[in-house]
Structure formats: C-alpha cells, structure tokens
Amino acid sequence: MKRLLALLFGAALLAVQAPAQVRHEMRVPDIPGYLTLKGDMHIHTIFSDGTVWPTTRVQECVWEGLDVLCITDHVDGRLQKYTNNGTFSKERVDRNTAYELAAKAAKETGVLIVHGCEITSQIMPPGHFNALFTSDNNPIGKAMDAAGSDNQPKGADDAIRTAKSQGAFMTWNHPHWCRQAPNKTVIYEEHEKYCKEGLLNGVEIYNWWEGYSPEAHHWAVEKGLTLISGTDSHAPMFMDIDFMAGELRPVTLIFAKERSLESIREALDDHRTAVFADGKVYGAGELIRPLLESCLKIERIVKTRTKLSIEIFNDSSIPVTLDKAPGSEEWQMTRHLTIHPFEHYTILVYRLDKNQPIEADAADLNYTVDNFFTDAGVRLPWRLHIDLK
Ligand SMILES: [Zn+2]
Numbered sequence: 303m304k305r306l307l308a309l310l311f312g313a314a315l316l317a318v319q320a321p322a323q324v325r326h327e328m329r330v331p332d333i334p335g336y337l338t339l340k341g342d343m344h345i346h347t348i349f350s351d352g353t354v355w356p357t358t359r360v361q362e363c364v365w366e367g368l369d370v371l372c373i374t375d376h377v378d379g380r381l382q383k384y385t386n387n388g389t390f391s392k393e394r395v396d397r398n399t400a401y402e403l404a405a406k407a408a409k410e411t412g413v414l415i416v417h418g419c420e421i422t423s424q425i426m427p428p429g430h431f432n433a434l435f436t437s438d439n440n441p442i443g444k445a446m447d448a449a450g451s452d453n454q455p456k457g458a459d460d461a462i463r464t465a466k467s468q469g470a471f472m473t474w475n476h477p478h479w480c481r482q483a484p485n486k487t488v489i490y491e492e493h494e495k496y497c498k499e500g501l502l503n504g505v506e507i508y509n510w511w512e513g514y515s516p517e518a519h520h521w522a523v524e525k526g527l528t529l530i531s532g533t534d535s536h537a538p539m540f541m542d543i544d545f546m547a548g549e550l551r552p553v554t555l556i557f558a559k560e561r562s563l564e565s566i567r568e569a570l571d572d573h574r575t576a577v578f579a580d581g582k583v584y585g586a587g588e589l590i591r592p593l594l595e596s597c598l599k600i601e602r603i604v605k606t607r608t609k610l611s612i613e614i615f616n617d618s619s620i621p622v623t624l625d626k627a628p629g630s631e632e633w634q635m636t637r638h639l640t641i642h643p644f645e646h647y648t649i650l651v652y653r654l655d656k657n658q659p660i661e662a663d664a665a666d667l668n669y670t671v672d673n674f675f676t677d678a679g680v681r682l683p684w685r686l687h688i689d690l691k
C-alpha cells in the first residue's frame with residue numbers, strides 16, 4: 303500500500319512538473335547558404351494604440367517559433383496619450399521604452415529584436431511608413447509632432463528623413479489599406495521620389511488587416527524594393543490568428559548569413575526576403591525555389607519496369623500545391639496535388655502507355671507551384687529532376 307501511495311505521489315509530482323507549454327511552432331527550413339529567419343516586422347504594443355505589453359510580444363514569438371520581431375509603435379503624440387495616465391504630457395514617456403523592454407525580455411529567448419517605429423500620416427501621400435533599425439525614436443517622434451496634426455504629410459516627411467539620418471531601413475506600410483486607398487491601390491509621385499532618394503527601401507505586400515496586395519508586390523519587383531510582411535497586430539496574437547484552426551501568423555522570411563541583427567539588416571538591404579502568408583509564398587525565384595526544395599524531402603524512389611514511385615515528405619509548415627506544366631508530355635503523372643505540411647505523398651509516374659517500360663536515365667517532371675509567386679499573378683515553375691542511372 304505504501305509503495306502504491308509512493309507511486310501515486312510520484313506520478314502526481316511528475317504531472318505537476320511536466321512542462322505545460324503548448325507551442326504552435328512554425329517550421330520553415332534554411333536554404334543553401336542562408337538561415338531562414340521568420341520575422342514580424344510590424345506590430346504594436348501598449349506603448350501606442352495596442353493592448354499588449356512588449357514582453358508578451360516576445361513570448362508570442364517564442365510560442366510560435368519566430369526569430370525576429372520589430373515593434374513599430376506609432377511614434378506620434380498618441381504614444382503619450384495612451385501611456386501618460388491621460389495627462390498628455392509630451393515629455394514623460396520615452397519612445398524607445400517598448401523596444402528596451404522587449405530587447406531585455408528577449409535576451410534569454412534567442413528572439414532578435416529590431417528597434418523601430420511607425421510614422422503615420424493619415425493623409426496620402428505618404429501614408430504610413432515603418433522605420434526599422436532606428437537608434438533613437440524620440441527625435442523621429444518630435445519631428446512628426448513639430449509639424450502639428452494639421453500638417454501630417456509634412457510631419458511624416460520630416461520624421462522619415464530624421465529616421466533615415468539614423469540609417470533606418472524604410473518600408474511603406476499597407477499601401478492597399480481601404481481607409482487610404484478606398485477604390486484603388488495607387489503609388490504616388492512622392493513615393494517614386496522617395497524610391498529615388500533611397501528613402502523607401504521596402505514595401506508591405508502583406509498586412510494581416512488587408513491581406514495581400516498584388517499591386518505592392520509588382521512595384522516591389524519593378525522598383526527593387528524588399529518584400530515585407532507585418533501583422534500590424536494591436537491585440538494579443540491569438541485574437542487575430544486562429545491557431546486552434548491551424549492558422550499561422552503571416553511572416554517575413556529573412557535569408558540571413560548568420561543569426562544576428564547585422565545579418566538581418568544585410569539581408570534586408572540585399573532584398574533577400576520572401577513573405578509566407580495565408581498558405582502562400584511570395585518572393586524571387588532564386589530564393590523561393592531553393593526554399594521549396596528544402597521543404598520537400600525526397601525520401602525514396604522506387605523503380606519497377608513500368609512505374610516510378612517518388613516518395614516525398616513535406617518537412618515544413620508551408621503547403622505545396624503542384625500543377626503539371628508543359629514539357630513533361632512523355633510522362634503520365636499526378637497532374638494536380640497538394641503536399642500538406644508534415645505530410646508524406648507519393649507521386650506515381652508512368653510512360654504515356656502505362657505498360658510501356660520506363661527505360662530512361664532521368665525523368666524531368668515539370669510543375670508549376672500554384673501557391674508560390676515570383677510576381678503578382680506569376681507562379682513559380684519547378685522541375686523535379688529524378689536521376690535513374
Ligand atoms: Zn499603419
């Protein structure tokens with residue numbers, strides 16, 4: 303009896319000590335030569351109009367397996383409005399506090415925190431810009447405030463230039479936001495000028511509120527802007543993303559040489575990013591093709607006289623949908639398939655006449671990747687090369 307009680311007590315103790323942590327970790331593999339870092343480059347906290355404390359933002363990243371976070375609280379007067387107990391004093395809250403709290407909390411976690419802020423002119427142009435890699439948000443906010451709320455475009459312009467003088471990486475946020483682009487997503491002359499002056503370096507092609515912007519994606523390709531995604535989340539992440547239904551936070555995939563802030567900045571400057579959002583991947587072919595090939599692991603190829611069985615495992619959180627493309631007419635193969643995250647799939651390949659022997663040194667199976675886009679409406683072509691020698 304004593305032994306039984308001891309066993310029960312031990313089991314109870316174990317149950318108490320067992321980690322209660324539940325994680326919805328997103329898995330995206332590295333590609334040859336680069337680490338794939340998953341980042342949210344646009345998010346808010348209680349230090350502007352969000353409802354979440356900065357340390358909780360870091361914990362959310364840990365829980366979801368994100369590597370990079372940039373808290374981009376609105377740098378204008380609303381920060382003071384929300385955080386000074388209603389006194390509206392413009393000097394009492396430091397605009398760097400959210401970053402400092404997050405950076406301190408992230409030290410033990412491995413999440414890399416980028417210092418940043420959002421510069422917001424409600425009037426277009428310029429609209430909303432994020433400054434990533436700032437060194438001090440206070441002069442940026444003060445430049446915005448100095449112009450007064452009646453002159454927001456001028457205040458935003460001054461703030462953008464102040465951020466740039468700190469060496470910030472500037473992104474145009476949600477160009478397709480219905481409040482600023484009610485009928486059509488438009489790029490203004492001012493944005494073109496910013497591009498030429500080096501004051502616009504990236505563009506948000508995906509924002510959780512508005513989803514994907516094909517226009518912004520196309521401008522990014524055309525003008526050499528870095529692809530950025532942000533949740534722009536103001537609430538706790540679980541209120542925006544339905545994790546229980548299998549949803550994932552939209553992320554910027556940053557292909558970095560090392561796991562460091564310097565490497566992240568270098569990757570952004572070199573346009574080495576992609577966006578993974580809503581089950582789709584957007585990016586340059588030379589980045590997202592190796593990403594696709596890192597996701598899909600060919601586990602086994604079985605060849606009989608008339609049949610090839612190609613066993614594939616999707617070792618990632620990214621679904622892959624393939625459609626047979628021109629160039630493989632001599633083969634009979636699965637024409638349309640989706641390999642879901644962490645799923646095994648076997649593609650069967652025959653000659654056109656099923657009884658004809660395979661008799662080939664290699665099989666080149668041409669597919670279009672239905673959910674990988676290199677430009678607006680342009681799907682990634684992919685050749686699955688199977689060596690049979
Ligand atoms: Zn915004």
Ligand SMILES: [Zn+2]
Pocket residue numbers: 344345346420534
């Ligand atoms: Zn925002």
